[in-house]
Amino acid sequence: MVGKLRAGLIGCGFFARNHLHAWRELADEVDLVAVCDTDAGRAEAARQAFDVPTAYTDAAEMFSRERLDFVDIVTTMPSHRALVLLAAAHKVPAIVQKPFAPTWEDCVAMVEACRDAGIPLMVHENFRFQAPMLEVGEVLRSGALGPLTWARLSWRTGYDVYAGQPYLAQEKQLVILDVGIHVLDLARVFLGEVTRIACETQSIRPGLAGEDMATMLLRHEAGAVSVVEATYASRRQPDTFPETLLEIEGRDGALALDHGLKLRVTTGGSTTERYVGTPLRAWTSEPWHVAQESVLNTQRHWVECLRAGREPATSGRDNLKTYALVVAAYEAAASGRAVAPKVWAG
Ligand SMILES: NC(=O)c1ccc[n+]([C@@H]2O[C@H](COP(=O)([O-])OP(=O)(O)OC[C@H]3O[C@@H](n4cnc5c(N)ncnc54)[C@H](O)[C@@H]3O)[C@@H](O)[C@H]2O)c1
Known part of the structure; x- marks a missing residue:
């Protein structure tokens, strides 16, 4: 792909503001030509605040009227499958927010639809791209x-x-699916793939449909063991929101x-x-x-990969x-046993 890329964004809610600001910073590369929200x-409001030419309330109409090089899907997960399949039907590459979808079957359906349509698909799994995590990766x-032998990866906040x-209060699968998913992704990136996972969940805050505390124990293929913690119910001070703390x-x-974003490295004594x-930034x-x-x-x-024809x-x-x-962690919590993660056969 050469020249400026024409993009559409679907979902103009709470988190989309960050996407919209970021697309504005990438204006030399990307023209955001349309926004859409039901x-x-x-x-x-998004169209006006970010000088976008057109606003839609129907994604299907946006896809049929606009010539798009890619679409940025920033809706919550129940809509992801239908929107990604729509993008695939129009052969428009798609980047979609996490969590990928409510079920494993939905996730697989999206991956297969994009593979069959020959279009790139990326999940906006941004914790890996936090500056401190990029530095840890380099070390x-x-x-x-x-x-590596052992790690603790910890997201604890009140x-x-x-x-x-x-909407989080209504989620039957809450903290693992919402933020634990990021921390589990970091565990994979830093320590390698996982052979089994054990998990204990707790519901601390009254009135929630799901768990707000999870403690997971992972065995990694290369031999390391890691503890992954995620909670929205911590009372510790100082509260470290929104930092993921690590020991490796x-x-x-x-x-x-x-x-405080301090990285301490011990080697050779x-x-x-x-x-x-x-x-x-502004x-x-x-x-x-x-x-x-x-x-x-x-x-x-995402833009670099699209241009280079590289898998993100x-x-x-x-x-x-x-x-x-995530699926294995919930199964492990329900059964009280360690569970091997599913593998996609495709
Ligand atoms: N990566 C991160 O760090 C991070 C942080 C916060 C939220 N998120 C994720 O971002 C996503 C959006 O979260 P949010 O808090 O902004 O949600 P939100 O409910 O505030 O916004 C979602 C918007 O999408 C719109 N929408 C829903 N279905 C639609 C459809 N079919 N077509 C067009 N518009 C539709 C809704 O009207 C709403 O305005 C979630 O998946 C959430 O988990 C990610």
Whole structure:
């Protein structure tokens, strides 16, 4: 693909603002030609705020009227399958927000439809693209820690996520599917694929349909063991929202990503510590600027891959492996036994 790419965005709700700002930063590469939301007021507000030529309330109409090089789907998961299949029918490459879909079958249907249509599909799995995680990845790739043995990956907060995303309180599968999925993805990226997972869930806050605390134990193919924690019900202080904290150990060293975006690396008996946050952008703000900026990094990766004809790091196919960990974690919690993740046969 050469020249500026023509994009449409579907879903102009809470999180789409970050996507819209990021597309504006990528304006040398991408023309956002249309936005769409079934809520006409939201679609029009996004159109006006971000100078987008056209707003739609019907995605099918947007696809038939616009010539799009790709579509950015920022709706919640129940609509993902229908919208991705619509994109596939129009042979328009699609990037879709996490969680990929409510069920494994939906995820597979989207991957297969895009494969059959010959179009790229990427899941907006942005935690991998947070600046501190990119730095951790570099340390691990350098081999400085030696073969990895153990890790703890931890998302613990009491921040009121229900204020901005009230639909979360109704989710029967809550914290693993909403944020644990990001942390499980990081566990895969840093320690490799997983052979089995055990999980305990708890419901702490009254009035929720699902679990708001999960503690998972993973065995990785290469031998490492990791503990993955996700909760919206932590009372600890300081509250570390929205940071994912890490401890990773290897035979030759260790690293820790601590509160305050501090990365401590121990190798050869000596320890260094550095700040791995990034400066604020015009549209980002504390405390979530690193998470907001990762949206930009994710979208840039998508555009680079589209241009190069390369499979994105978080393609639909790749994300099935992360989603399989979520499915296995819920099965493990229900059965009280460790569960091997599903493998897509395609
Ligand atoms: N990656 C992250 O860090 C991160 C953070 C927050 C939210 N999210 C994800 O972003 C997605 C959106 O979340 P949100 O909080 O912005 O939700 P939201 O409910 O605020 O916004 C979704 C919007 O999509 C619209 N919509 C739904 N179905 C549609 C359809 N078929 N056609 C057109 N518009 C449709 C709704 O009217 C709504 O305005 C979710 O999947 C959520 O998990 C990701």
